[in-house]
Amino acid sequence: MTLLIPDGQTHTRTRDRAGVRVxxxxxxxxxxxxxxxxxGLYLWGxxxxxxxxxxxxxxxxxxxxxxxxxxxxxxxxxxxxxxxxxxxxxxxxxxxxxxxxxxxxxxxxxxxxxxxxxxxxxxxxxxxxxxxxxxxxxxxxxxxxxxxxxxxxxxxxxxxxxxxxxxxxxxxxxxxxxxxxxxxxxxxxxxxxxxxxxxxxxxxxxxxxxxxxxxxxxxxxxxxxxxxxxxxxxxxxxxxxxxxxxxxxxxxxxxxxxxxxxxxxxxxxxxxxxxxxxxxxxxxxxxxxxxxxxxxxxxxxxxxxxxxxxxxxxxxxxxxxxxxxxxxxxxxxxxxxxxxxxxxxxxxxxxxxxxxxxxxxxxxxxxxxxxxxxxxxxxxxxxxxxxxxxxxxxxxxxxxxxxxxxxxxxxxxxxxxxxxxxxxxxxxxxxxxxxxxxxxxxxxxxxxxxxxxxxxxxxxxxxxxxxxxxASPHSGALPSVGPSHGGHGSITGGGLLSAPNPRPDLIGLLKQGADEFTWTAAVVGSNNAAGYQLAAGAPVMAVGGFNGTDPSPTLGDFVRYVDEGRIHYFIVGPTVMMGHRTGSDTHESTAIREWVEGRYPELTVDGTAVYDLTQTPASSQPAHSSGPRCAHLRAPA
Structure with a gap:
């Protein structure tokens, strides 16, 4: 069966199809x-x-x-x-x-x-x-x-x-x-x-x-x-x-x-x-x-x-x-x-x-x-x-x-x-x-x-x-939009906004003998720990988590880790908390820092206070746990 279509209609349909294709x-x-x-915008630089x-x-x-x-x-x-x-x-x-x-x-x-x-x-x-x-x-x-x-x-x-x-x-x-x-x-x-x-x-x-x-x-x-x-x-x-x-x-x-x-x-x-x-x-x-x-x-x-x-x-x-x-x-x-x-x-x-x-x-x-x-x-x-x-x-x-x-x-x-x-x-x-x-x-x-x-x-x-x-580099916990002078574009610094950028002597110290320890170092706050860990390539314990307020590890846990030779250094990093603190939820990290500072001699490396936890303590001060000891003892993964 042959379908006859008037010329005008044929041209119209052809134009319509061409228009659709275009x-x-x-x-x-x-x-x-x-x-x-x-x-290009998201990958550039x-x-x-x-x-x-x-x-x-x-x-x-x-x-x-x-x-x-x-x-x-x-x-x-x-x-x-x-x-x-x-x-x-x-x-x-x-x-x-x-x-x-x-x-x-x-x-x-x-x-x-x-x-x-x-x-x-x-x-x-x-x-x-x-x-x-x-x-x-x-x-x-x-x-x-x-x-x-x-x-x-x-x-x-x-x-x-x-x-x-x-x-x-x-x-x-x-x-x-x-x-x-x-x-x-x-x-x-x-x-x-x-x-x-x-x-x-x-x-x-x-x-x-x-x-x-x-x-x-x-x-x-x-x-x-x-x-x-x-x-x-x-x-x-x-x-x-x-x-x-x-x-x-x-x-x-x-x-x-x-x-x-x-x-x-x-x-x-x-x-x-x-x-x-x-x-x-x-x-x-x-x-x-x-x-x-x-x-x-x-x-x-x-x-x-x-x-x-x-x-x-x-x-x-x-x-x-x-x-x-x-x-x-x-x-x-x-x-x-x-x-x-x-x-x-x-x-x-x-x-x-x-x-x-x-x-x-x-x-x-x-x-x-x-x-x-x-x-x-x-x-x-x-x-x-x-x-x-x-x-x-x-x-x-x-x-x-x-x-x-x-x-x-x-x-x-x-x-x-x-x-x-x-x-x-x-x-x-x-x-x-x-x-x-x-x-x-x-x-x-x-x-x-x-x-x-x-x-x-x-x-x-x-x-x-x-x-x-x-066009602006961004780092830290609080990036912001806009030109570099309006954003947190610095790649250095520490605290809540940025992780520390350790210098060569401190990096070398953290790498030395790192394989012999579960954690090459411990420091209060996850941002601080991140900076040292990325530089050293070895695990660094974040005492208290992101804000330094998590009750992990307890003082008792930390002391046991030190006694077992699982942590090499304790670093006193930049303060990671700002604003007011709630209740006593910063007690464990504060207690751990005070225990380390009162027991071990301070070593200054590249302007940073470091404590070697494998050295003989400068004080025989006993450790007192502020709470029940945690059971989450972990072996290196």
Missing amino acids: RVCSSRIGFTVLLLATA LGASNWANAYYSAAVQAGSQSWTAMFFGSSDAANAITVDKPPAALWVMDISARLFGVNPWSVLIPQALMGVATVAVLYAAVRRVSGPGAGLLAGAIMALTPVAALMFRFNNPDALLVLLLVVAGYCTQRACEKGASRWWLIAAGVAVGFGFLAKMLQALLVLPALAGSYLVAAQRPLRRRITDSLLAAVAVVVSAGWYVLVVDLWPAGMRPYIGGSQTNSILELALGYNGIGRLTGDEPGGLGNLNHDVGWGRLFGFGMGSGIGWLLPAALICAVAGLVITWRRPCTDPTRAALILWAGWLFVTAAVFSYMNGIVHPYYTVALAPAVAAAVAIGAALLWQRRRDIRSAAALAGAVAVTAALAVVLLGRHGDWMPWLRVVVTVGGSGAAALLLVAGRLHRRVAVLVAGLATVSCLLAPAAFSLATA
Whole structure:
């Protein structure tokens, strides 16, 4: 049978197919450029940060030397104590270090690659509901958010956490689609569960948004939606709980002490120091609440504003406008479902970060970046489609104007750094906002130019800040965004922010005979221990864990280790604690230091006080344990 088609219709179909091929090719090229540019930004000059957060780099070094240390996330290969987070993020770096050796690049490259993967998954999620243009916009916003440029070039657990949460968001979107398997929602639960193994309860902040979007918008009967949600909840518990159960059941005497807890308990760590305590400020072993900026203004303050604040108002405007536009659509509308997901993620996480009373650091806000990017992209795409409606045009114009004004304020906090940028953003943002009001009446090509001007005006300032962040080395426990004079870019120094950088004579002393001891040295605080351990390449005991407040080892344990010849030196490192101390939780580390100083002669090496614990004590002062002796005696792994 022959089908006869009029010539005009044949030409029309040919043109349509050609147009589709061009659009597909353009979107693929745009996606490739996006990923290459993101990789360049996150990989460029990465080695300048050296060990970045030495606390985690030392744990990677330990994990590359001991499978036990790798599994538990120990600070040292002799397994004295763990880091104060679960070890999933360390596992990624441990594998890299085992393959390519322990060096700054093997530690940091996985973080950058996780950043590229996050941008790719976010692009895919937004593209499914709003098209490739919106997907590219979301990916660009994500990549150019300054706090993302900071944390995807740094070795904290946040990079893995954000990647897993974005994967969970993508899987939830897929689960809401018609005919989708329930395994998509279960996969989302697994991603959140493993996010828990990266940073504990912070991973659960997205659950209300994921569950809400599926229960409201999934194209399933209500009974099926409820059943699937329960199965996904089980997936979260299983994928997170297996590790908690294993550690909890593991005999305490055969594993390291759980850093960050006061009772050697991973449940206490999850629910206390890394859980409810972060909200209330009552964190056993913590340093108390050092923040006095509780409220919504925190996200725009001097700490968090430069990292995440740039597009927050635009995200709110676009999300609300998008929900209004889709309000009368069927509950199963994919765009509406996506808006519920990303806007819910944004609101819940922003509220918690704004009002938590415990330890909170500006870089935590990287968890907001995907939600900000998706909300802006999806909402802006809806508004642009309706730009002939003055209400949509006004919402777009308002979002651009507010973003430009906020950028000028945030840039103004950094003095003379690129003052011309404020002028450019002001002029470009004002002009774009005015033109957007009449964009619906402009020729299509002119309107596209206006959209481009608006996009550049909104992204120029955070992009410049991201480039400045990438150009600055960052180290220590509290990295910050921006140019080098505004961040903790020094690779030397000590204390809470940075690990010590020992000089050659001290390094040589620590290496001498290190194989004859379980720990070549002990020092109060994990950051101090990390600096010496990375330099010497041998285990260094972190007395008291990260803050020096964990009751491990007790004085009795420490004395026994010394008597058994397991510790060579005790180093009096820089003070690792700041702020007020809670209760008597610093007693053990203080008692150990006082016992050493009162019993052994001091040796000064490269300006650092060192005590050789193998020498005859200068004093016969007896040791008195301040509490019950711990049973967790460990042999070298």
